[in-house]
Amino acid sequence: MMVCEYKPGLEGIPAAQSSISYVDGQKGILEYRGIRIEELAEKSTFLETAYLLIWGELPSKQELQAFEHEVLHHRRIKYRIRDMMKCFPESGHPMDALQASAAALGLFYSLRDLHNPAYIRDSVVRLIATIPTMVAAFQLMRKGNDPVRPRDDLDYSANFLYMLNEQEPDPLAARIFDICLILQVEHTMNASTFSARVTASTLTDPYAVVASAVGTLGGPLHGGANEEVIQMLEEIGSVENVRPYVEDRLQRKAKIMGCGHRVYKVKDPRATILQSLAEQLFEKFGHDKFYDIALEVERVVEEKLGSKGIFPNVDFYSGLVYRKMGIPTDLFTPIFAIARVAGWLAHWKEQLAENRIFRPTQIYNGAHEVRYLPIDQR
Ligand SMILES: CC(C)(COP(=O)(O)OP(=O)(O)OC[C@H]1O[C@@H](n2cnc3c(N)ncnc32)[C@H](O)[C@@H]1OP(=O)(O)O)[C@@H](O)C(=O)NCCC(=O)NCCS
Structure with a gap:
């Protein structure tokens, strides 16, 4: 029998073979499908990068337009999902609201046709399109307002900021937000991606895959x-307090x-790219003293x-970037999820292509041959 060394947290144990993203931690390199993150942040959009990750190659102009068009037309959520979300407690964390809403999508799209490329594409489009709508809807509902409908004349990121704040965003803010999504969309075998792949390996539906990863x-x-x-920056309060x-x-x-x-x-x-994005925002919309504190912390x-x-x-x-855009702190992680859903779906598709159900082993360290003790003798 093979003897395996136990590694808490599976540290250093490969859980899959993947061609989706690559990190070199010594050189500070991150690539999506071989393309450096710096180049994508400068030249791509979130939807184009999502396409790249999920289908493995940059789309042609027609392919990108078709994908953007499909996402645009699937951004609305069903009124029953909205009504269900209205029953969520206002004090609940938006990540819990998102997990429940993503799982609820599976109730409406219960067909499971995992070998059909059209089913894969429909599911990808629906999840990428509706997750931002659900995040924005919960934000307005917990303030006691009705959610606003997506606007077809706005692109993916501008529309999300519009649905969140009920006003059209500044174009620079919308572009910077889109770059933030590119930076957060994928990062090799992290905990939520592993969770997505484990759930995917049971051949359940993609809504359950995404709901488990959100959790x-x-x-x-x-x-x-x-x-x-x-x-932490609030607690520090001033540059002098940093040291x-x-x-x-x-x-x-x-x-x-x-x-x-x-x-x-x-x-x-x-972090290097985000820092320069934060500086662009401060130049246009005013300085943030927390940035000076952050710089000193870094030093x-x-x-x-x-x-x-x-x-x-x-x-x-x-x-700091999201704060300058007026986004509440407890929405930072749901926004991370808006981006990461495309990475999870790329892993879902990759997992299905060569699936074997995850079934690791364990090292049993409990007792054996214990006799059942009747309740009156315990
Ligand atoms: C991200 C993180 C979990 C990585 O952890 P890891 O690879 O397991 O490294 P360890 O926690 O074992 O840390 C190794 C050493 O560096 C120190 N260290 C790591 N991160 C540190 C930090 N943010 N501040 C101070 N010391 C830190 C540890 O105390 C440890 O020191 P020691 O060797 O003297 O005991 C860890 O750096 C961390 O908790 N960072 C802060 C939380 C955070 O920003 N998380 C987001 C990650 S994207």
Whole structure:
């Protein structure tokens, strides 16, 4: 019998063969289907990048137009889903609302035809199109307002910001938001992607796949760190407080949020791009003093922890970008999900192409041959 070493968290154990994305943590490189993230952030759109990830190649002009058109026409949600969401408690976390809503889609589209490319495409389009509508709808409903309908004259990101804020966004803000989605769409075998692949391997429907991944993304060790960066910057309050704050935390062996990464041992390439996006926003819409605090945190962390390979990660500057757009902190993770759904679906499709159900083993460390003790003798 093969003896396997137990690795908590499956650290370093390959769970799949994948050609979707690649990370070089020493050099700070992230590629989607072989294309560097910097190039996609500069030249692509979220929907084009989603297409690239899911179907493996950049679309032709006609293919992209057709995909954009299909997504545009599937952005509305059924009134029964809206009515169901109206019953959610206002105090509930938007990630829980999103998980429940994504799962509910499966009730309406219960046909499961996993070998049919048309079914795969319809499901991809429906999920990418409706997840932003559901996030925006819950945001308005919890404020006591009716959700607004998507606007057909606005592109994917501009329409989401419109549905969220009930006003047409500034074009720079909409473009920057779209780039943020490109940066968050995919990142190799992380916890939520693994969760999506495990669920997919049972050959269930894609709504269950996405709902399980949303549930996994919600935890503070995964998608929730960007919220905590903003809380940390608020707590620090001023540039002068940064050094004592960092020193105090390090002394207490506490982490500096938004810094460090299991794979990257240099500054996360997504953090570098997000930082420049934040600067563009501040130039147009006014400075944010939290940015000065963040810069000082980065300086002090580099001085104290750079030798350990700890630098800002994707979450360090993304919160500052979303904050400047007026997005509430508890929507940062649902927005991460809006982006990541395309990555999960790329993995769903890849998993189906060569499926074997996930069924790992365990190392049993419990008792044997224990006798059943009648209840009156316990
Ligand atoms: C992301 C993260 C979980 C990666 O963890 P990991 O690869 O398991 O690394 P470890 O937590 O084992 O850390 C290794 C060492 O670096 C230190 N370290 C790692 N991240 C640190 C941080 N953000 N602040 C201070 N010290 C940190 C650890 O204390 C540990 O030090 P030690 O060797 O003296 O014990 C970790 O860096 C972290 O918790 N960061 C903050 C939360 C965050 O931003 N999460 C979002 C990730 S995208």
